[in-house]
Amino acid sequence: MSGSQSGTLLHHELSKQIIGAFYEVYNLLVRGLLExxxxxxxxxxxxxxxxxxxxEVPFDVRYKGRVIGEYRVDLLVERKVIVECKTADTLKGYDExxxxxxxxxxxxxxxxxxxxGSKPLFRRFVHTNGPAAPPEVDEGDTANSGRLTPTPRESAGQTASFRPAFRC
Incomplete structure (x- = not known):
């Protein structure tokens, strides 16, 4: 990837730091631990x-202003990037x-x-809230350069919101 392309990635510098931390953890821990x-x-x-x-940041899923469920994201970095960790033998469609x-x-x-897993892998998934923009290329999966086409954000009555959680 050229330098001009890397400058256009959403949260590029923050992503680099997260990926560096991921490889540090991957290289220092043995395989087979729990997620x-x-x-x-x-x-x-x-x-x-x-x-x-x-x-473990919780967020409510709302429909027409009413809470219909709750999810938790593994990690939320700078309130900008959601990070999910997986350890299964292979990634499944539901992980993505x-x-x-x-x-x-x-x-x-x-x-x-x-x-x-048996080999380190990371994938980036981008959702932009503005007008349609070119999708970003998944940086970490060289076998499958998956792309995500941005979709418009749903109305406030049908979206989720984060609740405060512990920070370091």
Whole structure:
């Protein structure tokens, strides 16, 4: 990827820091731990890098102003990037669907899926709230350069909102 392309990625510098932290955790921990162990280690690594990060951040899903459900994101970095950690043998479609849903439901524009499997893998999922823009290329999956076409944000009566959570 050329330098001019990298400058156009949403939250490029923040993404680089998150990816660096991901590889640090991946390289220092053994394979086969529970997802929560990697999530906690990534939280520690992000905090040590001076990034404001929150764990297990709940958000309400609303329909016509009424709460119809609650989800939790693994990590929320600078209130800009949702980070989900996975450890299964292979990534499934629902893992990606989750990351497609969370940014759209919360109004957050960037979601990152960090896979602590047999090989390190990360995927970026972008949801922009403005007019249609060119989709961003997934940086971490060289086998499948998945793309996400931005979709408009739903009305305030049908979106989710974050509730305050612990910060480092």
């Amino acid at each position: 929560g162990c990697y999530q906690n280690a990534l939280y520690i690594e992000l905090c040590e890098r001076g990034l404001p990060v929150e764990r 669907s989750q990351l497609l849903h969370y940014p759209r439901a919360t109004g957050t524009e960037l979601g990152m899926l960090m896979y602590f």
